[in-house]
Amino acid sequence: MGHAKPNFWNTYVFSIDHKMIAKQYLITGLLMAAMGGFFAYVFRMQLAFPGEAVPFFGVVEPGSYNSLITLHGSIMIFWVGMPLLLGGFGNYLIPLMIGADDMAFPKLNAMSYWTYLASIVVLIISFIVPDGPASGGWTFYPPLSANPDYTGVGAGINLWIIAVALEFFSVLMGGVNYLTTVCNMRVKGLSFMRLPMMIWMQLIAAILFMFSVGPLLAGSIMMLLDRTAGTSFFLPAGGGDPLLFQHLFWFFGHPEVYVLLLPALGVVMEVLPVHARKPLFGYKLLLWAFVAAGALSFVVWAHHQFISGMDPRMVMPFAALTLIISVPFAVCMFALIATLFKGNISLTTPMLFTLGMVAEFLIGGITGVIVGASAGDIYYHDTYYIIAHFHYTMVPITIFAMLSGVYHWYPKMWGRMYNETLGKLHFWLSAISFNFIFIPLFQVGQMGHHRRIPDPTEYEFLVSTMPYHKIATYALIVLLLAQFLFIFNFFWSMFKGKKVESNNPWQATTLEWQCPSPPVAHGNFVEIPTVHRGPYEYSTPERTEDFYPQWEKS
Amino acid sequence: MSAPINPEDIYEKAEVPSGRLAMWWFLSSEVCVFGGLLAVFVMLRLKNPIWEESAAKTLTVIGTINTLLLLTSSLFIVLAHHYAEKAMKDIKFKEHASYYLGLAIFLGFCFLGFKSFEYYNELSHGVTPLTNLFWSFYFFITGLHGFHVLIGIFINLWVWKDVKQGVNLQRVEIAGLYWHFVDVVWIFVFPLFYVA
């Protein structure tokens, strides 16, 4: 293989080792999460204390309010969710869980990280150009977005579009790499039906992304042309169709939710069996449920457009399909609960975050049924009810499941254990404060607060929402402060945490626990494993130990 | 650092070599880019019968010539692949492979030449992407396709350099897949913009 002599630059910066690239994704993604969190803090302060100067920011003008919500949304989804759940966990776990020494294309892998980083650079440049950063919402509907005169923002939006497109290319390169790696580099004995669920989730997510993003990539170039060259693809003034962009966006946008959700559920499905000492309930059932959900996700997109001028005859089919798509996830929820049933549950930090994820996501799913039906949606559209609903899906996905994974694989990644007490404190503070943010916002939404109104006191009927806004903002501050526990735990334990003696501290069954902690740089395994059974053999009666690793010969 | 490993000894048998597999996955997402775009165009075209007037003004003759050029270059890529496979056993066939690959590249340049002439002709008659939505789509879709042709030419040139040395011959097939894809896209673009 012939690697150059290891030095600082090729070990930590220009590495092509999948584990280092995963760590780069992880740390960069967490930094971006801090940025997205800060923006949320600023606009929540504005909502709770309208017009007052926000500490560490200043007075929020209506224009900058629009920018803050736009950037918060796009950063959390494109620059936090995808890089952490796909870039971070995908890169780290795919080769380790299938027994490979690296990705199929290590240089392509590095290139996808560097493209991600380049997209961040472009995004940050967009903050400082004249006329300010992107505004107009993360969904970016024309005509507002397609004509610079309507938002008053010029280069900021153009750069934002370029940054998003770069990030998409990065994920695309990653997806091609993941799919090829899993198809061609599984160790002997590891058939597809013995793959850990995490790997399946990464595969399905990659496929969903690759098949849904194409039209939007074309659409984003058309949007750029509208803004810069004067075409009118999306501008009705020149004969264009603004609804066309909404179709392109949501044809991508709905599968995109599952691109994030599936790897998050992958974490959940790895953590639950290990910490409950039970086999995952219904491996094949779950797999087909996710395949079905993935396929259905391409035909539900118009439920985002019920009130934007759709043919009424199309409303019914899309509402019905949307309700049908909740069936596979109901199946998933039951399977997860069945996995816990009569398990030997230990409430470690990763397990707490996983249980938290399942519980919160359930609320997100149920409120999704209410707005998935067109009758409910027409009232709740664009209110804080929607905000609360999708935060009950997206926060469990990108924050709770992600943190669960970070804790669960922490001993493998760094060879040291995180601090359990700090971890548990981190969980309880995060989970409680999270609910205190968004339960009040359901109420705010029912009272009719539209998501783009920066100052509720300007409308008489919204004045009564103020107490709820205040609770939500205080809770957000607690949530953000609680993350300092995590940051401290993460970096302190990296150097000072208890050294992990065993390769397999959780007594788990999947292949990543066979190699040393941390795995060997460039090569992973000391002893190349072969696979003899499925991934979730816990508490099998014929053995004295309560786990039966995939690599152990019978 | 572990000792070099032989994939066949430790991994399950790969049905499709990694390079080819990755190219197929990549192309499947490219199909969605052009598929989505052309579907949008067709729907708008059906909604706007008046576009027929604009569509009649596209240069069908040059479009036809370009179609033939691309089809022929695809044939040459097939031949280049055929000889590249042979050259993996007997290196003297690398001359043939490189000859046909060179021809395919040349025809790719010819395609771009004709396409540029077409753009020049349209622009000099005052037809621009801003004339109406049909022309916006025409310039955007053919431009995006032309950009893919250009990338295909670069890939072919990069592979050609190796073929002349007789190394990395398996890459001819992978470059060929991409080139065929670019060709297939044109097979859809041509009737939609030049014939209908």
Ligand SMILES: [Cu+2]
């Ligand atoms: Cu949706």
